[in-house]
Structure formats: structure tokens, C-alpha cells
Amino acid sequence: MEYFKHALAQVDSDFIGNGTKIWQFVSILKGVKIGENCNICSHCFIEGNVKIGNDVTIKAGVYLWDGIEIEDNVFIGPNVVFTNDIYPRSKQFKEPLITVIEKGVSLGANSTILAGIKLGNYAMTGIGSVVTKDLKSHGLYFGNPAKQHGWVDEFGEKLKFNEESQTWVNTTNVNYREEITGLIKIETT
Numbered sequence: 001m002e003y004f005k006h007a008l009a010q011v012d013s014d015f016i017g018n019g020t021k022i023w024q025f026v027s028i029l030k031g032v033k034i035g036e037n038c039n040i041c042s043h044c045f046i047e048g049n050v051k052i053g054n055d056v057t058i059k060a061g062v063y064l065w066d067g068i069e070i071e072d073n074v075f076i077g078p079n080v081v082f083t084n085d086i087y088p089r090s091k092q093f094k095e096p097l098i099t100v101i102e103k104g105v106s107l108g109a110n111s112t113i114l115a116g117i118k119l120g121n122y123a124m125t126g127i128g129s130v131v132t133k134d135l136k137s138h139g140l141y142f143g144n145p146a147k148q149h150g151w152v153d154e155f156g157e158k159l160k161f162n163e164e165s166q167t168w169v170n171t172t173n174v175n176y177r178e179e180i181t182g183l184i185k186i187e188t189t
Contacts (some may be wrong), residue, residue: 017054024135049096059109067096067115074101077109077127084115102137104154112148120182124152136167137182151176151183159183 004015008024017036022028024042031048034040038052041060046052050064051124053072062076065084071074084096097116104122107113111129123135126142135141140150140158151159151168159168161174166177168183176183 013048041078044159053103065096067098068101069098070101071103071105073104075106076101077107077111079110080107081110081112082115083113086115106156108142120154122154124156137184138176139182142166 002018003022005011005018005022006024009022009026009103011022011028012030013028015033017034017118019037020034020112022040026040026042026044028046029048032046032050034052035054035056040058044058045063045106047064047066049066050068052070053074055072056070056074058076059078061079063082065082067084068082068106082091082099085094085095099113099115100118101173102119102121103109105119106124108125108127108129110127111125111131114132117131119135120137120139122138124140125131125146128144129146130144130146131146133140136148138151138153139148140152141148143179153159153170153174157170159170162169165175167177167186169175175186177186
């Protein structure tokens with residue numbers, strides 16, 4: 001099995017995983033690493049020092065700059081904006097800041113992500129969010145600047161607080177414990 005590349009896409013990287021689909025008017029520079037079963041929609045640009053995991057969806061109009069690391073099962077909505085320099089100046093090139101998008105994160109359309117932050121596992125942003133700080137795992141964020149407005153599970157379902165157990169719970173009664181970095185699923189035996 002190999003990957004699909006539309007005839008109108010430019011792919012200079014040798015590191016594209018099996019089952020990945022790259023659509024028209026996409027430019028992928030040499031050195032990019034893309035995992036298996038990804039979907040890179042039209043009009044995307046990916047610089048050479050970007051790492052993308054498996055099962056990632058990148059919708060139309062997204063530009064990924066050097067220093068961006070995307071883990072597995074991430075969804076990046078249309079026209080999400082990433083930066084890699086918080087003090088940009090023309091013709092003054094600096095080492096890009098590292099931005100990490102952890103497993104399962106979903107970014108709503110037109111969200112803007114400041115360089116050098118970490119988006120925790122399964123965090124979610126609403127459309128048009130301006131993210132200027134690290135996001136906690138399972139946190140639901142929206143606004144400008146983005147603020148936390150609750151918690152979500154791995155499927156994006158909003159969680160409710162259970163007073164009795166002092167945990168966050170989804171509709172199938174899976175419990176999550178709150179910690180400094182976000183929520184942790186409580187495994188049952």
C-alpha cells in the first residue's frame with residue numbers, strides 16, 4: 001500500500017505513510033514526516049521540519065511551519081493558523097519555537113495557535129479561538145483569548161461533574177480525575 005497524491009500537489013518529502021491522502025494545491029517540502037492514514041486537504045502548505053503522526057486530518061487552508069509537531073488522531077479544522085516566531089521581523093530568521101499538538105486534539109476552524117505552546121491530549125478549541133497558552137488535556141476552550149469552558153472526552157462529548165465521586169463523567173459513565181495538566185481517565189478493573 002502507498003499514499004495517494006493528487007496530480008496538482010507538490011510532494012518533495014520521502015516520508016509519507018501508507019494510506020495518506022494528499023489533495024490538490026498542497027505543497028509538502030523535503031524533510032516533512034507524515035504518518036499513515038492522514039488526510040491533507042487542498043490548499044495546505046507544510047514546511048520541511050514538521051512532524052505529523054498517524055490518522056491526522058488537516059482541513060483546507062492550513063499552513064504548518066517549522067517547529068510544529070502533531071501527534072496521532074489530531075483534527076485541524078479549516079484555516080487554522082499556526083505561528084513559529086512570537087517576535088517576527090522581515091529577514092531576521094530565528095530558530096522556530098516548538099509547538100506540540102498532542103494525541104486526539106481537535107482545533108476548530110479559524111483557531112489561531114501561538115508558537116511554543118503545548119496542546120494537551122484530547123483538548124478541543126471552538127471556532128475562531130485565539131490560543132495563547134498551553135491547553136490542559138481534555139480541556140474545552142474557546143474565545144479570544146481562549147479560556148477553558150469545561151472538559152471533553154476522547155469523542156468530544158462534554159463531561160459533567162459528579163459530586164459524589166468528585167470526578168468528571170461522560171454519558172457512558174466513564175470517569176475522569178482532574179489533575180494539574182488536565183483530566184486522566186480512571187481505568188476500571
